[in-house]
Amino acid sequence: MTAVLSAPVTESVAEATPAVRSRNTHVWRSRAIKLASVLVAIGAWQLLTANNVRLWLRFDTLPTVTEILSAFGRQLGTDTYYLDLAQSLIRILTGFGLAALVGVASGIALGRSRLFADILGPLTELARPIPAIAVVPVAILLFPNDEAGIVFITFLAAYFPIMVSTRHAVRALPTLWEDSVRTLGGSRWDVLLRVVLPGSLPGVFGGLSVGIGVSWICVISAEMISGRLGVGYRTWQAYTIVDYPGVFVGIITIGVLGFATSAAVEILGRRVTRWLPRAEENAR
Structure with missing residues (x-):
């Protein structure tokens, strides 16, 4: 009787594990993309201002x-x-x-x-x-x-x-x-x-x-x-x-x-x- 009851539970846990892993992977990927976007923006700012770039915007006047x-x-x-x-x-x-x-x-x-x-x-x-x-x-x-x-x-x-x-x-x-x-x-x-x-x-x-x-x-x-x-x-x-x-x-x-x-x-x-x-x- 115990084996019969535990079998569906074991199967449901096994099915849920891939879903949990997939969700965790998605969360970490989203965080990595957000962090990367901020770092790219900071890098672009440093590049434009350090090289005194003046196109339509005057980055040479900014710190x-x-x-x-x-x-x-x-x-x-x-x-x-x-x-x-x-x-x-x-x-x-x-x-x-x-x-x-x-x-x-x-x-x-x-x-x-x-x-x-x-x-x-x-x-x-x-x-x-x-x-x-x-x-x-x-x-x-x-x-x-x-x-x-x-x-x-x-x-x-x-x-x-x-x-x-x-x-x-x-x-x-x-x-x-x-x-x-x-x-x-x-x-x-x-x-x-x-x-x-x-x-x-x-x-x-x-x-x-x-x-x-x-x-x-x-x-x-x-x-x-x-x-x-x-x-x-x-x-x-x-x-x-x-x-x-x-x-x-x-x-x-x-x-x-x-x-x-x-x-x-x-x-x-x-x-x-x-x-x-x-x-x-x-x-x-």
Whole structure:
């Protein structure tokens, strides 16, 4: 009896092993291609700048990769670099965190309440097309210090993508789900907690992914215009004193920070929505 039961299990494991190996090979091949593309781009940059190539683009005016790495090493040994890093992270996390809370709450309210949509909807649609960076002069006049103004600009940049994505996700939910909960005696809070919030999570995290990228653009721009600390401020200062390797150190730092925070939002979204059928299919 034991032999009969163990035979199918052994066969299934044997069949699964090639599939696992194939998937692992595909993953490593993908990683190798990504790494190779980055290395090729770095090599091309070094080749063009070191040889002072001037075609349609003037690579002879840009620093080489070795000069940028040297400047990067010098800045990593200073306290100013880490102070700027911490200041930008505090601003982005504060503004984005507030935008996530307010954006999700107002998006759900706009998608669920006709009265709320009539009151707040026209105001959001009028303000949404205005670039957040265009509000910098207003923020300087409105807030008592530059720090609060930069956080406000960051909040504003992330708020609209999060709010719009959440509103669309809530409105796209099938009414059958809500009717099923109400048929079973569920209250409005039950509908909100058991249908609206879980069902809108994919759309919410889509808005969060867009919002974190847009907020980085605006916080760096705001730091360049009115900041006294931060990666954006230091990058613009390097440009004003013709320290071009320092400019690229700032650009690379911004790219790494943006990539890390966006990846964190993506990973969190995948973990929170693991129950989705599509997520299960992709994991296989």
